[in-house]
Amino acid sequence: MTDFDKMSRRSFLSISGKAGLSTLVASAVGTNFGMVSVAEAAMGKGKVTPFRFAIMTDGHLFSHPDHKFDALMAKAVDDCNNMNPKPDFVLYCGDIAQNGLDEQLVKGKNILSKLTMPVKYIPGEHDWYLDMGAAWRGHFGPDVWSFDHKGVHFIGMNSILVKDFWTPAGMSAKERMGTMEMLESPIAGPWGVHEKTLAWLKKDVANLPSDTPVVTFTHGPLWDYYPRWNFQTKDAPEIREILSKFERVMSFHGHVHQTIYNKIGNMGSCGTMSTSWPWPYPDVKLAYPQSQMNRSDPGAFEDGEGSQYIDLEGGFEGSMHYNPFGDMLTPFMKNGFKI
Amino acid sequence: MINTKNVLMGLVAPVALLGLLAANPAAAREPFTKAELADQNAARLAAVDHGRDLWHGSLGSMQSNGLACGNCHPDAAASNPQTFPKFQADLGKVIPLRDMINWCIMVPQAGTALDVNGDDMVAMEAYAFALYTGKAITPGLATKQTTGINVGSGVGYPKKGSGVGYDTEK
Numbered sequence: 001m002t003d004f005d006k007m008s009r010r011s012f013l014s015i016s017g018k019a020g021l022s023t024l025v026a027s028a029v030g031t032n033f034g035m036v037s038v039a040e041a042a043m044g045k046g047k048v049t050p051f052r053f054a055i056m057t058d059g060h061l062f063s064h065p066d067h068k069f070d071a072l073m074a075k076a077v078d079d080c081n082n083m084n085p086k087p088d089f090v091l092y093c094g095d096i097a098q099n100g101l102d103e104q105l106v107k108g109k110n111i112l113s114k115l116t117m118p119v120k121y122i123p124g125e126h127d128w129y130l131d132m133g134a135a136w137r138g139h140f141g142p143d144v145w146s147f148d149h150k151g152v153h154f155i156g157m158n159s160i161l162v163k164d165f166w167t168p169a170g171m172s173a174k175e176r177m178g179t180m181e182m183l184e185s186p187i188a189g190p191w192g193v194h195e196k197t198l199a200w201l202k203k204d205v206a207n208l209p210s211d212t213p214v215v216t217f218t219h220g221p222l223w224d225y226y227p228r229w230n231f232q233t234k235d236a237p238e239i240r241e242i243l244s245k246f247e248r249v250m251s252f253h254g255h256v257h258q259t260i261y262n263k264i265g266n267m268g269s270c271g272t273m274s275t276s277w278p279w280p281y282p283d284v285k286l287a288y289p290q291s292q293m294n295r296s297d298p299g300a301f302e303d304g305e306g307s308q309y310i311d312l313e314g315g316f317e318g319s320m321h322y323n324p325f326g327d328m329l330t331p332f333m334k335n336g337f338k339i
Numbered sequence: 340m341i342n343t344k345n346v347l348m349g350l351v352a353p354v355a356l357l358g359l360l361a362a363n364p365a366a367a368r369e370p371f372t373k374a375e376l377a378d379q380n381a382a383r384l385a386a387v388d389h390g391r392d393l394w395h396g397s398l399g400s401m402q403s404n405g406l407a408c409g410n411c412h413p414d415a416a417a418s419n420p421q422t423f424p425k426f427q428a429d430l431g432k433v434i435p436l437r438d439m440i441n442w443c444i445m446v447p448q449a450g451t452a453l454d455v456n457g458d459d460m461v462a463m464e465a466y467a468f469a470l471y472t473g474k475a476i477t478p479g480l481a482t483k484q485t486t487g488i489n490v491g492s493g494v495g496y497p498k499k500g501s502g503v504g505y506d507t508e509k
Contacts, residue, residue, distance in 0.1 A: 062404065062405040063405075064403075064404055064405060067404060067405070068404065182395060182409065183409070183413040184409070184413045184414045229413055277406075277410055277411050278411070279411075279416075280411070280413075280416040298411070298446070298447060299428070299446060301447065
Protein backbone atom coordinates (compact mmCIF):
# COMPACT_ATOMS: atom_id res chain seq x y z
CA MET A 1 0.00 0.00 0.00
CA THR A 2 1.19 3.52 -0.70
CA ASP A 3 0.17 7.04 0.12
CA PHE A 4 -2.04 7.14 -2.91
CA ASP A 5 -3.61 3.71 -2.47
CA LYS A 6 -4.54 4.33 1.08
CA MET A 7 -6.53 7.45 0.57
CA SER A 8 -9.92 7.77 -0.95
CA ARG A 9 -10.05 10.16 -3.86
CA ARG A 10 -11.90 12.72 -1.79
CA SER A 11 -9.59 12.61 1.15
CA PHE A 12 -6.57 12.69 -1.12
CA LEU A 13 -7.74 15.85 -2.81
CA SER A 14 -8.51 17.44 0.49
CA ILE A 15 -5.08 17.02 1.99
CA SER A 16 -2.67 17.30 -0.90
CA GLY A 17 -1.57 20.80 -1.60
CA LYS A 18 0.75 23.68 -1.47
CA ALA A 19 1.60 23.41 2.18
CA GLY A 20 3.88 20.53 1.28
CA LEU A 21 2.33 17.17 0.78
CA SER A 22 5.21 15.17 2.17
CA THR A 23 4.52 16.74 5.51
CA LEU A 24 0.78 16.64 5.09
CA VAL A 25 0.78 13.03 4.03
CA ALA A 26 2.84 12.12 7.04
CA SER A 27 0.36 13.69 9.38
CA ALA A 28 -2.73 12.81 7.44
CA VAL A 29 -1.96 9.15 7.00
CA GLY A 30 -0.81 8.86 10.55
CA THR A 31 -3.71 10.55 12.22
CA ASN A 32 -6.78 11.16 10.13
CA PHE A 33 -6.82 7.99 8.10
CA GLY A 34 -5.17 5.46 10.34
CA MET A 35 -2.43 4.70 7.87
CA VAL A 36 1.24 3.97 8.22
CA SER A 37 3.68 6.80 8.62
CA VAL A 38 5.47 8.26 5.65
CA ALA A 39 8.70 6.73 6.91
CA GLU A 40 7.44 3.39 5.67
CA ALA A 41 7.10 4.67 2.14
CA ALA A 42 10.45 3.51 0.85
CA MET A 43 11.92 5.79 -1.79
CA GLY A 44 14.72 5.36 -4.29
CA LYS A 45 15.05 3.94 -7.75
CA GLY A 46 15.58 0.42 -6.47
CA LYS A 47 12.38 0.64 -4.50
CA VAL A 48 9.97 1.31 -7.33
CA THR A 49 7.16 -1.19 -7.61
CA PRO A 50 6.22 -1.38 -11.29
CA PHE A 51 2.95 0.35 -12.11
CA ARG A 52 1.12 2.31 -14.76
CA PHE A 53 -0.41 5.77 -14.69
CA ALA A 54 -2.33 7.57 -17.40
CA ILE A 55 -2.57 11.18 -18.50
CA MET A 56 -5.54 13.01 -19.95
CA THR A 57 -5.44 16.67 -20.89
CA ASP A 58 -6.83 19.67 -22.75
CA GLY A 59 -10.47 18.77 -23.09
CA HIS A 60 -11.42 22.42 -23.79
CA LEU A 61 -15.06 21.81 -23.03
CA PHE A 62 -17.53 24.35 -24.32
CA SER A 63 -20.89 25.10 -22.71
CA HIS A 64 -22.86 23.77 -25.70
CA PRO A 65 -24.83 20.65 -24.78
CA ASP A 66 -23.59 17.45 -26.46
CA HIS A 67 -20.55 19.18 -27.90
CA LYS A 68 -18.20 16.91 -29.82
CA PHE A 69 -15.43 17.52 -27.28
CA ASP A 70 -17.65 16.08 -24.53
CA ALA A 71 -17.70 12.79 -26.42
CA LEU A 72 -13.95 12.82 -26.96
CA MET A 73 -13.25 13.33 -23.28
CA ALA A 74 -15.67 10.51 -22.45
CA LYS A 75 -13.94 8.30 -25.01
CA ALA A 76 -10.57 8.88 -23.32
CA VAL A 77 -12.18 8.04 -19.98
CA ASP A 78 -13.37 4.74 -21.45
CA ASP A 79 -9.91 4.09 -22.87
CA CYS A 80 -8.32 4.60 -19.46
CA ASN A 81 -10.91 2.41 -17.73
CA ASN A 82 -10.35 -0.38 -20.25
CA MET A 83 -6.56 -0.42 -20.12
CA ASN A 84 -4.94 -3.66 -19.12
CA PRO A 85 -3.25 -3.38 -16.72
CA LYS A 86 -5.25 -0.52 -15.33
CA PRO A 87 -3.51 2.72 -14.44
CA ASP A 88 -3.12 3.26 -10.71
CA PHE A 89 -4.31 6.82 -11.24
CA VAL A 90 -4.88 9.45 -13.91
CA LEU A 91 -3.23 12.85 -14.06
CA TYR A 92 -5.15 15.64 -15.74
CA CYS A 93 -2.75 18.22 -17.19
CA GLY A 94 -5.06 21.24 -17.48
CA ASP A 95 -7.59 23.03 -19.70
CA ILE A 96 -10.71 21.09 -18.84
CA ALA A 97 -12.68 24.23 -19.80
CA GLN A 98 -12.44 26.46 -22.84
CA ASN A 99 -13.65 29.74 -21.34
CA GLY A 100 -13.09 29.15 -17.62
CA LEU A 101 -16.81 28.92 -16.91
CA ASP A 102 -18.01 26.98 -13.90
CA GLU A 103 -20.51 25.06 -16.03
CA GLN A 104 -17.66 23.87 -18.24
CA LEU A 105 -15.59 22.75 -15.26
CA VAL A 106 -18.62 20.96 -13.80
CA LYS A 107 -19.23 19.21 -17.11
CA GLY A 108 -15.62 18.02 -17.14
CA LYS A 109 -15.78 16.94 -13.52
CA ASN A 110 -18.87 14.85 -14.29
CA ILE A 111 -17.27 13.17 -17.30
CA LEU A 112 -14.04 12.49 -15.41
CA SER A 113 -15.97 11.12 -12.44
CA LYS A 114 -16.55 8.01 -14.59
CA LEU A 115 -12.87 7.12 -14.25
CA THR A 116 -12.56 4.07 -12.04
CA MET A 117 -9.25 5.19 -10.56
CA PRO A 118 -8.20 8.31 -8.61
CA VAL A 119 -7.47 11.52 -10.53
CA LYS A 120 -5.14 14.42 -9.78
CA TYR A 121 -5.37 17.78 -11.53
CA ILE A 122 -3.32 20.80 -12.42
CA PRO A 123 -4.89 23.83 -14.12
CA GLY A 124 -4.43 25.28 -17.58
CA GLU A 125 -4.88 28.91 -18.59
CA HIS A 126 -8.37 28.20 -19.97
CA ASP A 127 -9.45 26.98 -16.53
CA TRP A 128 -8.05 29.89 -14.63
CA TYR A 129 -8.31 33.44 -15.88
CA LEU A 130 -12.04 34.11 -15.69
CA ASP A 131 -12.02 34.05 -11.88
CA MET A 132 -8.31 33.51 -11.18
CA GLY A 133 -8.83 29.85 -10.39
CA ALA A 134 -11.61 30.22 -7.80
CA ALA A 135 -14.02 27.77 -9.45
CA TRP A 136 -11.23 25.40 -10.48
CA ARG A 137 -9.85 25.18 -6.93
CA GLY A 138 -13.34 24.62 -5.60
CA HIS A 139 -13.79 21.61 -7.85
CA PHE A 140 -10.32 20.14 -8.05
CA GLY A 141 -8.39 21.27 -4.99
CA PRO A 142 -4.89 22.72 -4.67
CA ASP A 143 -3.05 23.77 -7.82
CA VAL A 144 0.36 22.75 -6.49
CA TRP A 145 0.96 19.42 -4.82
CA SER A 146 3.17 16.38 -4.45
CA PHE A 147 2.68 12.82 -3.35
CA ASP A 148 4.57 9.56 -3.21
CA HIS A 149 3.43 6.42 -4.92
CA LYS A 150 5.20 3.05 -5.00
CA GLY A 151 8.61 4.65 -4.55
CA VAL A 152 8.14 7.57 -6.95
CA HIS A 153 7.77 11.22 -5.97
CA PHE A 154 5.10 12.99 -8.06
CA ILE A 155 4.95 16.79 -8.32
CA GLY A 156 2.22 18.90 -9.90
CA MET A 157 2.57 22.66 -10.38
CA ASN A 158 0.37 25.45 -11.63
CA SER A 159 2.60 26.76 -14.42
CA ILE A 160 0.28 29.21 -16.18
CA LEU A 161 0.78 32.27 -13.98
CA VAL A 162 1.44 35.56 -15.76
CA LYS A 163 2.10 39.09 -14.58
CA ASP A 164 -0.98 41.28 -14.10
CA PHE A 165 -1.60 42.72 -17.56
CA TRP A 166 -5.33 43.29 -17.01
CA THR A 167 -5.41 45.86 -14.22
CA PRO A 168 -3.36 48.54 -16.00
CA ALA A 169 -5.39 47.89 -19.14
CA GLY A 170 -8.68 48.15 -17.23
CA MET A 171 -9.84 44.78 -18.55
CA SER A 172 -12.92 42.97 -17.32
CA ALA A 173 -12.63 39.37 -16.15
CA LYS A 174 -14.12 38.23 -19.44
CA GLU A 175 -11.63 40.31 -21.45
CA ARG A 176 -8.79 38.87 -19.38
CA MET A 177 -10.04 35.36 -20.11
CA GLY A 178 -10.43 36.17 -23.80
CA THR A 179 -6.86 37.39 -23.98
CA MET A 180 -5.57 34.22 -22.39
CA GLU A 181 -7.69 32.02 -24.65
CA MET A 182 -5.84 33.17 -27.76
CA LEU A 183 -2.72 31.08 -28.18
CA GLU A 184 -0.78 33.62 -30.21
CA SER A 185 -1.80 36.71 -28.25
CA PRO A 186 1.32 38.71 -27.45
CA ILE A 187 -0.36 40.57 -24.58
CA ALA A 188 -0.12 38.17 -21.65
CA GLY A 189 3.53 37.29 -22.07
CA PRO A 190 5.31 34.17 -20.96
CA TRP A 191 3.81 32.20 -18.11
CA GLY A 192 5.49 30.26 -15.33
CA VAL A 193 5.16 28.90 -11.78
CA HIS A 194 6.56 32.05 -10.12
CA GLU A 195 8.62 32.56 -6.99
CA LYS A 196 6.27 31.14 -4.39
CA THR A 197 6.06 27.77 -6.10
CA LEU A 198 9.80 27.70 -6.74
CA ALA A 199 10.34 28.14 -3.00
CA TRP A 200 7.78 25.41 -2.33
CA LEU A 201 9.49 23.07 -4.79
CA LYS A 202 12.88 23.64 -3.21
CA LYS A 203 11.45 22.73 0.16
CA ASP A 204 9.44 19.81 -1.18
CA VAL A 205 12.47 17.98 -2.54
CA ALA A 206 15.04 19.16 0.00
CA ASN A 207 15.15 15.94 1.98
CA LEU A 208 14.74 13.48 -0.86
CA PRO A 209 17.81 11.40 -1.72
CA SER A 210 19.26 11.93 -5.18
CA ASP A 211 18.25 8.46 -6.38
CA THR A 212 14.57 9.25 -5.75
CA PRO A 213 12.55 8.83 -8.94
CA VAL A 214 10.78 12.13 -9.63
CA VAL A 215 7.89 12.81 -12.01
CA THR A 216 6.60 16.34 -12.67
CA PHE A 217 3.39 17.66 -14.22
CA THR A 218 2.96 21.14 -15.61
CA HIS A 219 0.65 22.61 -18.21
CA GLY A 220 3.41 23.93 -20.47
CA PRO A 221 6.73 22.22 -21.23
CA LEU A 222 9.69 22.75 -18.91
CA TRP A 223 11.84 23.77 -21.88
CA ASP A 224 11.69 26.51 -24.49
CA TYR A 225 9.86 24.77 -27.29
CA TYR A 226 7.99 27.67 -28.94
CA PRO A 227 7.58 30.63 -26.59
CA ARG A 228 5.32 32.60 -28.97
CA TRP A 229 2.55 30.07 -28.27
CA ASN A 230 3.62 29.69 -24.64
CA PHE A 231 5.06 26.29 -25.42
CA GLN A 232 7.37 27.05 -22.50
CA THR A 233 7.52 27.72 -18.77
CA LYS A 234 9.37 30.91 -17.93
CA ASP A 235 11.04 29.59 -14.80
CA ALA A 236 11.79 26.15 -16.23
CA PRO A 237 15.57 26.74 -15.90
CA GLU A 238 15.13 27.30 -12.14
CA ILE A 239 12.91 24.22 -11.88
CA ARG A 240 15.45 22.11 -13.73
CA GLU A 241 18.20 23.48 -11.49
CA ILE A 242 16.28 22.55 -8.32
CA LEU A 243 15.67 19.06 -9.70
CA SER A 244 19.19 18.63 -11.07
CA LYS A 245 20.30 16.73 -7.98
CA PHE A 246 18.17 13.76 -8.98
CA GLU A 247 19.52 11.03 -11.20
CA ARG A 248 16.44 11.08 -13.39
CA VAL A 249 13.35 13.24 -13.70
CA MET A 250 10.38 12.61 -15.97
CA SER A 251 8.39 15.65 -16.98
CA PHE A 252 4.92 15.53 -18.55
CA HIS A 253 2.98 18.49 -19.82
CA GLY A 254 -0.24 19.43 -21.58
CA HIS A 255 -0.95 22.56 -23.66
CA VAL A 256 0.83 21.53 -26.87
CA HIS A 257 -1.92 19.12 -28.02
CA GLN A 258 0.61 16.86 -29.70
CA THR A 259 3.15 14.13 -29.22
CA ILE A 260 6.60 15.54 -28.55
CA TYR A 261 9.68 14.35 -26.68
CA ASN A 262 12.78 16.18 -25.55
CA LYS A 263 15.58 15.63 -23.09
CA ILE A 264 17.60 18.21 -21.18
CA GLY A 265 20.17 16.99 -18.69
CA ASN A 266 18.52 14.56 -16.29
CA MET A 267 15.00 15.49 -17.43
CA GLY A 268 13.08 13.61 -20.10
CA SER A 269 10.07 15.62 -21.23
CA CYS A 270 6.92 14.41 -22.98
CA GLY A 271 4.07 16.43 -24.42
CA THR A 272 0.60 14.91 -24.39
CA MET A 273 -2.28 14.42 -26.79
CA SER A 274 -5.40 16.42 -26.06
CA THR A 275 -9.00 15.30 -26.35
CA SER A 276 -10.03 18.40 -28.32
CA TRP A 277 -7.90 19.30 -31.34
CA PRO A 278 -4.24 18.95 -32.38
CA TRP A 279 -2.05 22.06 -32.63
CA PRO A 280 0.25 22.27 -35.64
CA TYR A 281 3.94 21.68 -35.03
CA PRO A 282 5.82 24.97 -34.97
CA ASP A 283 8.86 25.22 -37.22
CA VAL A 284 11.36 24.29 -34.54
CA LYS A 285 14.33 22.01 -35.01
CA LEU A 286 13.81 19.13 -32.62
CA ALA A 287 16.27 16.73 -31.07
CA TYR A 288 13.70 13.95 -31.50
CA PRO A 289 11.73 14.76 -34.68
CA GLN A 290 10.55 11.16 -34.74
CA SER A 291 8.31 12.04 -31.80
CA GLN A 292 6.10 14.20 -34.05
CA MET A 293 2.82 12.46 -34.83
CA ASN A 294 1.54 12.21 -38.35
CA ARG A 295 -0.58 14.98 -39.75
CA SER A 296 -4.21 14.71 -38.74
CA ASP A 297 -7.15 14.68 -41.14
CA PRO A 298 -9.26 17.76 -40.38
CA GLY A 299 -12.29 15.92 -41.72
CA ALA A 300 -11.96 13.20 -39.07
CA PHE A 301 -12.68 14.95 -35.80
CA GLU A 302 -11.12 12.21 -33.66
CA ASP A 303 -7.86 12.41 -35.57
CA GLY A 304 -4.90 13.82 -33.67
CA GLU A 305 -6.40 13.40 -30.22
CA GLY A 306 -6.21 10.76 -27.51
CA SER A 307 -4.77 9.92 -24.12
CA GLN A 308 -1.50 8.37 -22.96
CA TYR A 309 -0.08 6.09 -20.31
CA ILE A 310 3.32 5.50 -18.77
CA ASP A 311 4.65 2.20 -17.50
CA LEU A 312 7.25 2.55 -14.79
CA GLU A 313 9.56 -0.38 -14.14
CA GLY A 314 11.49 -1.35 -11.03
CA GLY A 315 14.63 0.66 -11.79
CA PHE A 316 12.57 3.76 -12.68
CA GLU A 317 12.70 2.87 -16.33
CA GLY A 318 9.74 4.54 -17.95
CA SER A 319 8.08 3.88 -21.25
CA MET A 320 5.76 6.44 -22.79
CA HIS A 321 2.76 5.16 -24.72
CA TYR A 322 0.57 7.52 -26.69
CA ASN A 323 -2.93 6.18 -27.05
CA PRO A 324 -4.47 8.06 -29.99
CA PHE A 325 -8.05 7.72 -31.19
CA GLY A 326 -6.80 7.50 -34.78
CA ASP A 327 -3.66 6.06 -36.38
CA MET A 328 -1.26 8.94 -35.75
CA LEU A 329 1.95 7.41 -34.51
CA THR A 330 5.32 7.09 -36.20
CA PRO A 331 7.19 3.78 -35.83
CA PHE A 332 9.26 5.39 -33.05
CA MET A 333 6.13 5.80 -30.93
CA LYS A 334 4.08 2.77 -32.00
CA ASN A 335 5.06 0.48 -29.16
CA GLY A 336 6.09 3.12 -26.67
CA PHE A 337 9.52 4.61 -26.16
CA LYS A 338 11.91 4.94 -23.24
CA ILE A 339 11.90 8.29 -21.48
CA MET B 340 4.29 36.34 -96.33
CA ILE B 341 5.49 39.10 -94.05
CA ASN B 342 3.13 42.02 -93.63
CA THR B 343 5.49 44.98 -93.98
CA LYS B 344 2.82 47.41 -92.75
CA ASN B 345 2.51 45.61 -89.42
CA VAL B 346 6.27 45.42 -89.00
CA LEU B 347 6.56 49.14 -89.65
CA MET B 348 3.86 49.93 -87.11
CA GLY B 349 5.58 47.70 -84.59
CA LEU B 350 8.70 49.81 -84.86
CA VAL B 351 7.06 53.18 -85.04
CA ALA B 352 4.66 52.84 -82.13
CA PRO B 353 7.26 52.30 -79.35
CA VAL B 354 9.41 55.10 -80.69
CA ALA B 355 6.44 57.44 -80.70
CA LEU B 356 5.60 56.43 -77.13
CA LEU B 357 9.16 57.14 -76.00
CA GLY B 358 8.91 60.55 -77.64
CA LEU B 359 5.72 61.28 -75.76
CA LEU B 360 7.26 60.25 -72.45
CA ALA B 361 10.29 62.45 -73.06
CA ALA B 362 8.06 65.41 -73.86
CA ASN B 363 5.89 64.83 -70.77
CA PRO B 364 8.04 64.01 -67.71
CA ALA B 365 4.94 63.74 -65.50
CA ALA B 366 3.88 60.59 -67.37
CA ALA B 367 7.14 58.87 -66.36
CA ARG B 368 6.58 59.22 -62.63
CA GLU B 369 6.24 56.21 -60.36
CA PRO B 370 2.87 54.48 -60.76
CA PHE B 371 1.71 55.80 -57.39
CA THR B 372 2.70 58.61 -55.12
CA LYS B 373 3.90 57.89 -51.60
CA ALA B 374 0.58 59.07 -50.26
CA GLU B 375 -1.31 56.79 -52.62
CA LEU B 376 0.89 53.87 -51.65
CA ALA B 377 0.33 54.62 -47.99
CA ASP B 378 -3.44 54.63 -48.55
CA GLN B 379 -3.28 51.36 -50.43
CA ASN B 380 -1.17 49.70 -47.78
CA ALA B 381 -3.47 50.97 -45.06
CA ALA B 382 -6.41 49.44 -46.91
CA ARG B 383 -4.54 46.15 -47.19
CA LEU B 384 -3.64 46.17 -43.49
CA ALA B 385 -7.24 46.98 -42.58
CA ALA B 386 -8.30 43.89 -44.51
CA VAL B 387 -5.62 41.81 -42.77
CA ASP B 388 -6.73 43.19 -39.41
CA HIS B 389 -10.35 42.36 -40.11
CA GLY B 390 -9.28 38.92 -41.28
CA ARG B 391 -7.36 38.39 -38.08
CA ASP B 392 -10.50 39.17 -36.07
CA LEU B 393 -12.64 36.85 -38.19
CA TRP B 394 -9.96 34.17 -37.86
CA HIS B 395 -10.37 34.42 -34.09
CA GLY B 396 -14.13 34.28 -33.85
CA SER B 397 -15.48 37.82 -34.31
CA LEU B 398 -18.32 36.68 -36.59
CA GLY B 399 -20.68 34.37 -34.76
CA SER B 400 -22.25 32.83 -37.86
CA MET B 401 -18.92 31.20 -38.77
CA GLN B 402 -19.50 28.59 -36.06
CA SER B 403 -22.15 26.90 -34.00
CA ASN B 404 -19.84 25.04 -31.63
CA GLY B 405 -17.55 27.76 -30.30
CA LEU B 406 -14.61 26.92 -32.54
CA ALA B 407 -12.70 29.50 -34.55
CA CYS B 408 -10.10 29.10 -37.29
CA GLY B 409 -7.42 30.06 -34.79
CA ASN B 410 -8.16 27.00 -32.68
CA CYS B 411 -6.41 24.73 -35.16
CA HIS B 412 -4.42 27.38 -37.04
CA PRO B 413 -2.74 29.80 -34.61
CA ASP B 414 -0.83 32.40 -36.61
CA ALA B 415 -2.52 30.76 -39.61
CA ALA B 416 -0.10 27.85 -39.10
CA ALA B 417 -0.72 24.82 -41.30
CA SER B 418 -3.22 26.73 -43.43
CA ASN B 419 -0.62 26.95 -46.19
CA PRO B 420 -2.47 29.47 -48.37
CA GLN B 421 0.32 29.53 -50.92
CA THR B 422 -0.32 25.88 -51.79
CA PHE B 423 -3.82 26.59 -53.16
CA PRO B 424 -5.51 25.82 -55.49
CA LYS B 425 -4.97 22.19 -54.62
CA PHE B 426 -6.83 18.91 -54.36
CA GLN B 427 -9.17 18.59 -51.40
CA ALA B 428 -9.95 14.96 -50.67
CA ASP B 429 -13.35 15.48 -49.04
CA LEU B 430 -14.61 17.50 -51.99
CA GLY B 431 -12.79 15.36 -54.56
CA LYS B 432 -11.54 18.28 -56.63
CA VAL B 433 -9.03 21.07 -56.87
CA ILE B 434 -10.23 24.08 -54.91
CA PRO B 435 -9.03 27.62 -54.17
CA LEU B 436 -8.20 28.75 -50.64
CA ARG B 437 -11.60 30.39 -50.18
CA ASP B 438 -13.36 27.08 -50.70
CA MET B 439 -11.07 25.47 -48.14
CA ILE B 440 -11.88 28.27 -45.68
CA ASN B 441 -15.57 27.67 -46.21
CA TRP B 442 -15.09 23.92 -45.80
CA CYS B 443 -13.47 24.53 -42.40
CA ILE B 444 -16.27 26.90 -41.41
CA MET B 445 -18.96 24.42 -42.40
CA VAL B 446 -17.40 21.13 -41.19
CA PRO B 447 -15.20 21.47 -38.08
CA GLN B 448 -16.86 24.72 -37.01
CA ALA B 449 -20.40 23.75 -38.07
CA GLY B 450 -21.04 27.33 -39.19
CA THR B 451 -22.44 29.22 -42.16
CA ALA B 452 -20.14 29.69 -45.14
CA LEU B 453 -18.95 33.15 -46.09
CA ASP B 454 -19.83 34.72 -49.43
CA VAL B 455 -16.88 33.59 -51.54
CA ASN B 456 -16.71 36.99 -53.21
CA GLY B 457 -17.46 39.08 -50.14
CA ASP B 458 -15.20 41.42 -48.19
CA ASP B 459 -15.04 39.02 -45.24
CA MET B 460 -13.59 36.27 -47.40
CA VAL B 461 -11.07 38.67 -48.92
CA ALA B 462 -10.09 39.66 -45.40
CA MET B 463 -9.65 36.02 -44.37
CA GLU B 464 -7.38 35.43 -47.32
CA ALA B 465 -5.51 38.67 -46.72
CA TYR B 466 -4.71 37.57 -43.16
CA ALA B 467 -3.59 34.08 -44.15
CA PHE B 468 -1.45 35.29 -47.04
CA ALA B 469 0.04 38.10 -44.97
CA LEU B 470 1.59 35.49 -42.70
CA TYR B 471 3.00 33.53 -45.57
CA THR B 472 4.42 36.28 -47.74
CA GLY B 473 7.80 35.22 -49.00
CA LYS B 474 7.29 31.54 -48.36
CA ALA B 475 8.26 29.21 -51.16
CA ILE B 476 5.41 27.47 -52.94
CA THR B 477 6.18 23.95 -51.83
CA PRO B 478 3.10 21.81 -51.40
CA GLY B 479 3.62 18.91 -49.04
CA LEU B 480 3.58 18.13 -45.38
CA ALA B 481 2.10 20.92 -43.32
CA THR B 482 4.69 20.35 -40.65
CA LYS B 483 7.29 21.78 -43.00
CA GLN B 484 5.31 24.92 -43.63
CA THR B 485 3.90 26.02 -40.36
CA THR B 486 5.85 29.15 -39.63
CA GLY B 487 5.10 32.62 -40.89
CA ILE B 488 7.60 35.26 -41.81
CA ASN B 489 9.50 37.36 -39.34
CA VAL B 490 7.89 40.72 -38.80
CA GLY B 491 8.72 43.68 -36.61
CA SER B 492 7.62 42.30 -33.29
CA GLY B 493 8.16 38.61 -33.73
CA VAL B 494 6.92 35.79 -35.86
CA GLY B 495 3.42 36.31 -37.09
CA TYR B 496 1.07 39.21 -37.49
CA PRO B 497 1.14 41.74 -34.67
CA LYS B 498 -2.29 43.31 -34.36
CA LYS B 499 -1.04 45.82 -31.87
CA GLY B 500 2.51 46.59 -30.92
CA SER B 501 1.97 45.93 -27.24
CA GLY B 502 5.59 46.31 -26.25
CA VAL B 503 5.17 43.54 -23.74
CA GLY B 504 5.38 39.80 -23.93
CA TYR B 505 7.73 37.35 -25.44
CA ASP B 506 7.80 39.03 -28.84
CA THR B 507 10.11 41.62 -27.44
CA GLU B 508 11.83 39.41 -24.91
CA LYS B 509 14.87 38.16 -26.77
